[in-house]
Amino acid sequence: MIEHRTMDQRRKGSAALDEARLRQQAIGVKLRQMFDEVVSEPVPDEFLEILRRADLAKGES
Amino acid sequence: MATDHSAADPARDNIFKKELVALIPHLRAFARTLTGDPTAADDLAQDAMMKAWDARASFQLGTNMKAWTFMILRNQFYSEKRRSWRQSQLDQEAAERTLVAVDDPEAPVALDELRQGLAMLPPEQREALILVGAGGFAYEEAADICGCAVGTVKSRVSRARKALQSILEDGSYDRDGLSAGDAMRSILADAERLSTVR
Numbered sequence A: 001m002i003e004h005r006t007m008d009q010r011r012k013g014s015a016a017l018d019e020a021r022l023r024q025q026a027i028g029v030k031l032r033q034m035f036d037e038v039v040s041e042p043v044p045d046e047f048l049e050i051l052r053r054a055d056l057a058k059g060e061s
Numbered sequence B: 001m002a003t004d005h006s007a008a009d010p011a012r013d014n015i016f017k018k019e020l021v022a023l024i025p026h027l028r029a030f031a032r033t034l035t036g037d038p039t040a041a042d043d044l045a046q047d048a049m050m051k052a053w054d055a056r057a058s059f060q061l062g063t064n065m066k067a068w069t070f071m072i073l074r075n076q077f078y079s080e081k082r083r084s085w086r087q088s089q090l091d092q093e094a095a096e097r098t099l100v101a102v103d104d105p106e107a108p109v110a111l112d113e114l115r116q117g118l119a120m121l122p123p124e125q126r127e128a129l130i131l132v133g134a135g136g137f138a139y140e141e142a143a144d145i146c147g148c149a150v151g152t153v154k155s156r157v158s159r160a161r162k163a164l165q166s167i168l169e170d171g172s173y174d175r176d177g178l179s180a181g182d183a184m185r186s187i188l189a190d191a192e193r194l195s196t197v198r
Helices: A007-039 A045-060 B010-035 B038-054 B065-083 B087-101 B109-119 B123-133 B139-146 B150-170 B180-197
Strands: none
Touching: A007 B010, A007 B109, A007 B123, A007 B150, A007 B180, A045 B010, A045 B038, B010 B038, B010 B065, B010 B123, B038 B065, B065 B139, B109 B123, B109 B150, B109 B180, B123 B139, B123 B150, B139 B150, B150 B180
């Protein structure tokens, strides 16, 4: 998508640009925090148990 | 997928398994953002983990296992979704359950608002933003995972960022008498606090 803007719009845009960038950075920080919160949760035992059983089953079949 | 059992190699399996186990926390986090529901997310992450294990013979060790497993998880999610014609309803229910699930007085307000904002994005924009903005994937890797062009990922991420910002600022939602302007303010304040700590 290409935006065609007048010089006047451009000037107004650049004034708001720093503020917009700041806000986007803040959202980015929160986004990573939200994701990392789950990543740092302890993994439920069920996961390792399922994998362990699959690994054992493969040897028997 | 046919697995060549004659080529079974316990040492290789062990390496594969160790790498897969290390990825479980990331698979859980990605699944949580796709489903919006912690229980459904763990079911999805477990299914993806087992699909990856069953397909281990087709994976080339030393290549990007994180991107490979994320692709498996994503495909699993959408094939399950296609089976459910009730999905738009489920999406709404999942979004509501997420709010309940994080209804913890200790949880920072800003995160809660962000989750709600994310839940309002179209799914393809949400996953692109999560992969690039939180999962640490390059645009090219995200494109491989989503099975689309790099340019498509870039435009989805850009649209998602704009939409999310306007949701948080202009109050496309309203909850607990908290206006969305407050949501953006608390996100800014929180980000500032986090960057000072670091």
